[in-house]
Structure formats: structure tokens, C-alpha cells
Amino acid sequence: FPVTIFGLGRKVQVAGGSGALSQLFLLSLALHGVGKQIVVIVPSPRHVAYWVRYFQTAAIFLSPERKINVVSLPCVTLYGNDRFVNSAVNRRHRLYALSKLLNDEITTVVLTTLSGLFQSTLCIKIFLDATIHVHLDSEVDQDDMILRLEDLGYTSCSIVTEEGQFSVRGGILDVFPVNADYPCRLEWTFDRITSLRFFNLKDQKSISSINELMIVPSYDAITTQNNRKDDTQKLFNFLLETDINPSDRDGMVMQFQSGIKFSGFDMLGPLFREAETSTCALDYLGSSPVFV
Numbered sequence: 316f317p318v319t320i321f322g323l324g325r326k327v328q329v330a331g332g333s334g335a336l337s338q339l340f341l342l343s344l345a346l347h348g349v350g351k352q353i354v355v356i357v358p359s360p361r362h363v364a365y366w367v368r369y370f371q372t373a374a375i376f377l378s379p380e381r382k383i384n385v386v387s388l389p390c391v392t393l394y395g396n397d398r399f400v401n402s403a404v405n406r407r408h409r410l411y412a413l414s415k416l417l418n419d420e421i422t423t424v425v426l427t428t429l430s431g432l433f434q435s436t437l438c439i440k441i442f443l444d445a446t447i448h449v450h451l452d453s454e455v456d457q458d459d460m461i462l463r464l465e466d467l468g469y470t471s472c473s474i475v476t477e478e479g480q481f482s483v484r485g486g487i488l489d490v491f492p493v494n495a496d497y498p499c500r501l502e503w504t505f506d507r508i509t510s511l512r513f514f515n516l517k518d519q520k521s522i523s524s525i526n527e528l529m530i531v532p533s534y535d536a537i538t539t540q541n542n543r544k545d546d547t548q549k550l551f552n553f554l555l556e557t558d559i560n561p562s563d564r565d566g567m568v569m570q571f572q573s574g575i576k577f578s579g580f581d582m583l584g585p586l587f588r589e590a591e592t593s594t595c596a597l598d599y600l601g602s603s604p605v606f607v
Contacts, residue, residue, distance in 0.1 A: 352416060352604040354425045356432065363387050363426045370424055386412035388427035388596055390434050391535070391581045402581045406535065407478045407493045409434075413442065414494035414531045416599040427596070435585055436535050438594040445537050447530040449501065451511045457488065457503055464490065465574060468534035476516065479533040489514075492530040499528050534576065536587035546587055547572045553586055 357363055370385040389405040413436065415423050437445075447463055449455065461483065465471070469481050469490065475498050481490040491498035495513070500521070502510035513522040538546045550571055554564040570577045 351419050351421075352423050352425065352600055353607065354427065354432070354600070354604055355607045356427060356429060359428060360389055363389065363428060363431075366426045370426070374424075382421050384415045384418075384421055384423040386415050386423065386425055388412040388425050388431045390428060390430040391584075392430075402579070403479075406581050407533070409436070409535070410493045410531055410533065411478075413596060413599050414529075416596070416601075417443075419601050425596075432597065433595045435588070435595055437532065437537070437588065439598055441537065442532065445532050449508065449511065449528040449530070451508060451526045453508055454506045455503075455508055456506055457483075457486070460488065460501075462540065464530070466537065466539040467530070467532045468537070468576060469530075470576075490530065492528070493533045494529060494531045497522055499525070501528075534584065535581065536584040538571075538587055540574070543572065543574070549586060550583070553583070 355366060357366060364387070367385060367387050370383075374383045374385060387408050389408050391402050391405045391409060409431070412425055412427075415421075416425065417439075445467060447460075447467070449460075461471075461481075464481050469479055472480050472482050475482050475489045475491050478491045478493045478495075481488060483489075486503040488501045488503075489498055490501070497513040498516060500510070500512055500514050501508055510524070511526065511528055512524045514520060515522055547568060551564075551568050554567065567577045571580075
């Protein structure tokens with residue numbers, strides 16, 4: 316029925332359907348390609364999780380040959396019931412969703428709440444300018460790559476275990492981009508990248524070789540090493556005006572100065588974004604998204 320409804324050439328409001336009927340209707344929109352971006356706004360994060368599971372399962376079962384991105388766009392907060400949710404997980408889900416919205420070639424279904432949709436984030440220009448593009452057989456200085464990853468908020472570790480991490484072993488660099496489903500292994504021969512492949516975290520075996528890789532920022536705020544001194548002063552001035560224990564304040568400032576994102580840093584993202592460069596997920600949508 317989506318073809319009939321949208322064939323009218325005008326907006327139509329559908330109301331009164333049960334939960335199951337609404338899910339089938341939205342799934343039919345995605346499968347019929349009615350809009351490359353379908354934004355479903357639900358009442359709470361609990362509903363987001365439920366609808367994401369439904370869409371991911373149903374889309375694979377009903378249309379395995381058609382690629383549909385099903386993503387959640389949560390709100391990162393330390394208040395209310397959401398304070399019990401790992402903010403790092405929510406942040407990674409947000410950045411994963413924003414990166415998928417920039418790909419208008421594949422239908423993307425976004426499950427979110429009003430607070431998640433309108434929460435401030437990086438403007439598209441800064442997001443795209445900061446994104447790292449790696450191509451097979453290209454010349455890339457490994458040390459420069461490591462510095463860029465650190466500027467984007469990626470954490471160095473011995474073994475990659477989750478999104479937002481990277482590890483270096485000689486001429487091999489493992490990185491798990493927050494916009495990817497699997498970690499990627501980059502291998503250098505001198506300054507040339509000779510191998511790009513996704514691998515499995517459990518057994519470290521290769522999944523598939525690729526020709527290019529995109530690595531987006533892992534935080535909603537970009538704090539580079541070149542601006543570390545000014546950003547540290549900005550953070551100190553902000554914490555000085557808040558009701559916080561001096562020892563906690565000094566510890567947070569020292570961690571940040573050392574390049575470590577302390578717990579709760581996600582809530583300070585707007586502090587490191589100029590007012591004119593702050594935006595919300597709406598600006599990542601294309602020209603004709605479908606809102607439900």
C-alpha cells in the first residue's frame with residue numbers, strides 16, 4: 316500500500332494503526348524505496364532499541380538482496396534514566412548513524428527520539444573535513460595517520476577490542492572506525508599501504524579485502540593536539556565556574572591535557588564547538604527524508 320498512498324502526489328497522514336501494522340507499514344516504505352532516509356521518532360530509548368531489533372531482523376528476512384541501513388540515533392546524556400546507559404556506546408551509535416546518513420545511495424532507517432534528533436553535534440563541513448580517507452596503494456605516513464586518529468578521539472591500545480580504538484605493531488595498524496561494522500587492518504610497505512582488510516575481533520582472521528576506508532571522528536567534538544593548550548584552558552575555566560570538587564577538577568584537566576577523554580567528556584562537547592559550527596542531525600538529512 317505505500318505505492319498507492321504516495322502515488323497521490325500529496326502528503327497523507329495515517330493514524331490509528333496498531334504497533335504491528337505501523338511496523339509493517341514502515342518496513343514496506345523502506346523495501347519499496349520510498350525515500351532514501353526514513354526517520355522514525357519514538358517516545359523513548361526503550362522503544363528505539365525494540366524497533367531497531369525489529370527492523371534489522373525483518374529487513375534481512377524479507378529482503379536479503381536489498382541493502383538497508385537500520386541505525387539508532389540516541390541522545391547522549393548523564394541525566395534521568397539515561398544516566399545508566401554507557402554514554403560511550405550511545406556516542407558511537409550517534410556517530411555511526413550520522414555517517415550512514417551521508418550515504419544517500421543506500422536506504423537508511425533511523426530510529427530516534429526527539430532529544431536524539433535535536434541534540435547538538437558537529438556541523439557537516441567539520442565532520443567531513445576531519446574524516447580520514449584511506450586508499451589501497453596510496454602513500455600515507457604512518458606517524459601522521461596515528462596523530463590524526465588521536466585528534467579524532469581514537470584511543471591507542473595493545474589489542475583492538477571495540478569501536479574507537481587503534482593499535483600499532485610495526486608496519487601494521489589495526490583500527491575500529493565508529494562508522495564500520497568490523498575493525499580494519501592496514502599494512503604498510505615503507506610509506507605505501509599495501510593491504511586493507513576487515514577482520515574478525517574474535518579470531519583475528521580476515522573477513523574481506525577493501526580498496527578504501529573511511530574513518531570518521533569518534534567524538535562529537537574534535538580536540539586536536541595543536542589546540543590542546545587553548546582547549547585545556549577553556550575546560551579549566553568552565554570547571555572553575557561549576558560546583559565541582561577541586562581535586563576532581565584538577566584530575567579532569569590533567570587527563571585532558573594528556574590526551575585522555577575522561578568519563579563524562581561527552582557532555583562537554585558543545586564547549587569545544589563554536590556556536591556557529593554546532594548543528595543537529597536534521598542537517599545531515601538529504602533533500603526529501605520521510606518522517607514518521
